[in-house]
Amino acid sequence: MKKRVFSGIQPTGNIHIGNYLSAIKHWVASQPEYDNIFCIVDLHAITVPQDPKVLKAKSLELAALLFAAGIDPQQSVLFVQSHISAHSELAWILNCFIPMGWMQRMTQFKEKAGTQREQVSVGLFDYPALMAADILLYNTDEVPVGEDQKQHVELARDVAQRFNSLYGETFVVPRAVIPPSGARIMGLDDPTSKMSKSETNAGHAINLLDSPDEIRSKVMRATTDSLREIRFDENRPGVNNLLTIYEHFSGLSQSEIEAKFDGKGYADLKRELAEVIVEGLRPLQSRYRELTADPTHLNSLLSEGVSKIRPIAEKTLRLVQDRVGLG
Structure with a gap:
């Protein structure tokens, strides 16, 4: 039996080649091997302010x-999180069994809230409980x-184990998998920072829907260095980033790429x-236009x-409700 894998992605910002090369391509390639569930996590997106129409x-x-x-869709499931109300319902039930101390240890909330902890939403604090519900x-x-x-x-694992110990076997205990080191694509404007879909600088990322002229303009403005030799070198982040992108789009090996650009300039x-x-x-862009032409x-x-x-x-929700005496 295939292992079931859950992956979520927020519908915010612009999807760029970093997302594509490091995650989406691997999702596509893994479809024959796994029972994949891909979720557009719009409920997670509203933990920070969003324009409703844009979202x-x-x-x-x-x-x-x-x-x-x-x-x-014949091999995998792709759906929008808010279209299945069980996510929210299970998240509330889990909230009633997660100790406050567990939530307070979540480092990402501390990082995202920063010094504005009194102003951010309860939803942002509770994000991990909803994520646990998504998974379980x-x-x-x-x-x-x-x-x-x-x-x-890890919190989802702890919640599953705690609930199972209290009420009997209910949840599969999931495990986190750090994918094999894929393409780590850095910002074109700052090759020391990972390419981000929340970055607003127009020259930072190549988005999947950029036009050919936009792509050419962004690449030509990309940060390099003052040296001349074109080769893979992590100590030269600008050139290394461009060569890494070339490697993944061309399918050529690093040695083939270095030979190809031997004696050439940036x-x-x-x-x-x-x-x-x-x-x-x-x-991809052609197929996207076909799909969006027929909503x-x-x-x-x-x-x-x-x-x-x-x-x-x-x-799953009915089983949980029965276990805790609801319904």
């Missing part, structure tokens, strides 16, 4: 991008996460890199995902 549009945009990138609803075996989210999966590298990215994103079909794909996954969520 709804971004959820559909993200769904179209994921389908366009290769998420196959579906009898999830594995949750691929970065180091920043690993603590939240302008040559940037021009060729821009074209490799443009061509690499062309099929009815796109919404039907999401509805199919809900139809497939809702029975699992409702079965």
Whole structure:
């Protein structure tokens, strides 16, 4: 039996090539091997202020991008979190069994709240409980996460074990999986920082929906250094980042790339890199346009995902309600 894997992504900001190369491509490649559940976590998004119209549009945009990138509704489930009310219902029940001390240890809240802890929403503080509900609803075996989210999966494990010890076997105890070191793509404007979809500087990231001219312009303005030799070197973050992007879009090995650009300058590298990215994103962008041109079909794909996954969520929720004496 395939292991069930739950992955969530927020419908905020712009999805860029860093997201694509480090996560989405791996999701697509893993579909034959795992029972994958992909969730657009819009309930998590509203833990900070959002424009309602933008949030709804971004959820559909993200769904179209994921389908366009290769998420196959015949192999995997893709749905919007708020379309299944069991997420919120289970999160409330879990809130009643999670000790306050566990939540206060969550480091990401401290980082996000910063000095504004008295002003941020309760939802931001409670984010890990909702994430635990997301995971536990579906009898999830594995949750691929970065180091920043690993603590939240550990909380879900603790919650599952605590609940099981109190009420008998109810939840599958999930485990966090740190994916194999994929592409770590850095900002074009600051190659010492990871490319981020929350960064507002126009030259920071190449978004999956950027036009060819936008891609060329951003790449040509990318930070390099004052040296001349073009080679992979982590001590030269600007050039190393551009070469890493080239490696993942071209499929060439590092030695082949270094040989290709031997004796050439940064302008040559940037021009060729821009074209490799443009061509690499062309099929995805074409499929995205097809999907968004027919919103009815796109919404039907999401509805199919809900139809497939809702029975699992409702079965888990009913079991939990029965265990604690509700309903």
